[in-house]
Amino acid sequence: MALSSIRLTRRPISQHTEMDHPNTYELEESYMLPASLWHRKRYQTTYKADYSHQLPQICGNLTNSSVLTRYTPEEWLISNQRHFNLADNTRAEAESMRSDAIRLIQDTEQKTQEGQKEAGECLGERIANIKYWQEELNTETDRLITETSRLQELKKHVTQSLEHTQQPLSIAKECLILRENRQGIDLVHDAVQEALIDECKIIQKCQKELMEALKNIDHQLDAMRKARWQLEKDQNNKFSALCIDEISHRLNNQSRSIYFYQGIEKNDNLVTVPETWADFTQRNIQHSQRERRASGQLRTKNYNLVSQCMNTLQNAWERTNAALTYRCTETSEAKNRLQNHLSKATELYDVGKHIDMLKRSIHDKMAPLKLAQTRLETRTHRPEIELCKDPAHNRLVQEVKDLEKSIESLREKLADAQVTQQSLLKTKSKLEGDIKVKCNSTFIDREKCLGIRRSFPIHNVSFTVS
Template sequence: MEQVAGPLVPKKIQSYYQTPRPHPWRPTMGYENIELNPLPSQPVTNALMEPCTSPKGMATDPIRFPNLVTGFERNPAHAARTALYTRYTPYEWAQSQISNFNEADTNRNYSENLRSDAIKLMRLTDETTSSGQRDSGRRLGERITDTTFWRNEVATEMEKLTQETNLLQEAKRRVDKAIQDCEAPLHIAQECLYHREHRQGIDLVHDQPEQYLLKEVENLKTCQSKLSKLRQSLMDQLRNNRAAQHELETDIKSKESAIGIDSVCHQMNNFSRGINYYGGIEKYDTTLSVPDTWSEHSNRITSKSQSERSNSAQLRTDADNMINACANEIWNSWNNTNSALARRSTETLEAKNKLQMHLHKIQQEIFDVEKSIELLRKAIMDKSNPLKVAHSRLEARSHRRDIELCKDTAQVRLVQEVNDIGDTIESLHRKLQEAESQHQQLLMTRSNLETDLNIKVNTLFIDREKCLSMRKSFPVTLMVKY
């Protein structure tokens, strides 16, 4: 605030005084209370009355008193001529003295009363001023107490909010870790599905492990989506906490500044250094609130901070519950998939063992059939000589002459022998064809069994070596909070 300064008597404009130095925060006013300082008293002497002894720089002529007797300028001749006509009577002289005495008594009594009233007024104003100053100091002390109380309340609330914000940041870090931890099981499940796509033939079946793997992938993606939404909620809550904390910090700084100013004002007295006049300061209203709105503001930001702390605590609880629920769900899906893969591997291993057993039997049967085929072929070859003998006998007997060409029992038996040998060879050929056909069927069956065995071996390698080997240990650690 600028101090009022300037000449003792401001410039007079028509019927009012102009403010000597206008303030930047108020318009120029046409009047102002001023303080007049009387000039120092100095006795009037003849030296002051002479023109030659007038003060230097005086704009007007010096005062010249007339003659006390004649009322005119000093002139001895004129005074002697008019002396008889200027005398007063004794009565007039006495009355003049009495009048002067009465006037002196009256003025003295009035002056005494005026001094008494002035003393009473000074005492009253001193008491009023002291009482007002004490009341202002008391109210300043009460204001300092109220401000300190709310400052402590706001500071306590800000400390609690800061702790809650730190806990919420830790919860957000756990949620981020949970989202990141979902990537490893998801990658393993997708890798298992990719490997199982390399199964061959009949083993490309939509079996239980594949169903559990698809369900596991779906659960992992669902958990990631839920955790991502929760992470966004945590970020929004952190933003709200920081906004509330900023309001609390601003209010604390304002209250500490106000406490410092009010403390200085409370300790200020009539003998303090730095006190000064600031003209018109009482008309400059800089207040923005009243006690009700002031306390309501602190109560409002404190209530807002408490509400944000409550929301933050609820979010932290929801985050812990969701992390535990997702972890349990992922763990259950992981175990179910592993159990399904283990059961499927056991079934595949049993099928492989049975295939190997049947393949061994088929191989033995093929060997036996091949031996039978060789025996049949040898049997057919062995029938060639007896057939040749029978044919040779019949051909030789056909050279008999005349009546000797008799269809005797020998002839009949030879013909029957040839027919029997032919039937035998024919039956052996049929059996050989059947054996060869069965041999081809056995070879085809062996090929099918070998192909199926290779498929089972490949499936078993995928399920047991590729999938289960990746799923021996759970890739997430310390995800569940107990």
């Protein structure tokens, strides 16, 4: 059946009927009707809030059917057809809606499943990434801990070496103090003195280098502790994130611990993206690796420094001991030569004997001199002409002169002998004093200095660089 669309219009009526009212309009309605029933119906509709003033007229004309008629059969058919069409349209819309709903349900279900699958895969991949970096962090942390232990062991060795240097320094200073007790000419600034002073300077220089090494080691240990703290903090964060992601990965639609969190998808408190997240851990690992390399270089350098210092100290120690030994030999040789010269002091005894002989000889010449002088004096008492200068007189005079000359010579020789004796006595005293000085020096250098320097006081200074 062909249907036609009829336009519905609304306009005021130009001529009023017996029910005229200011609010009376003329309406034109178009409905979906069969072509054979198509028509246009003009009717009047009166809008009035109160009809009480017209009630007598209506009641008076009850016999007039035109007054009581509201709709026409055509309008009734139109209304029914409109309802039929509305039902058909509504049913068609419902069927379309149901089809769309089923399709939407299927699409959303598929999309939801795919989304959950992708989210699960992403969570699994994220867990794998966290485990990978966690393993890298664990490996690097273990290596850093091992390197820290090695550096701490080096610090222990350097500290012990620094403490060990104090003993040879004390010994060297004690030797310098002991050698100040030398006496006389032996109180010289000899090779031993220079060796001891050089040894003190070398030890003090090594101590300064070792203390500087300890400062560098402490600084490196602080840097490694910071690097380890960063690694462990990153590990703890990744462990927490791993636990959270594993819990999230195990959740499903039937889990009891799932709830609604309205607006959580709008919560943007994230601080990194995967690239910066991985770069952060990579930087921590690289920082730790740099610190480990620096620690390894520092260990090698300081192991060499400790070995070099110990070798330098031992060489200085041996040089000082060699100088002391040589000095003791020189002093002993000088003492032996002095003793040899002192042993020749028997000449002093011989000089004494000669002095005694000279004195006896002078004493022995006194009697002949007195005899000759007495004879001369006695012969001076000869009378007159008898005072003759005879050969006897001449011989007595010559005898007296000879005796006096002999006595004078003997006295001069006695004086020389006595001077020689005094010189010999002084020389002997000097030799004896010098021998005592040499004995004292030998005792100080050999017994005291070398006595406390018999063996190098630093042992077990060899290290292994690993």
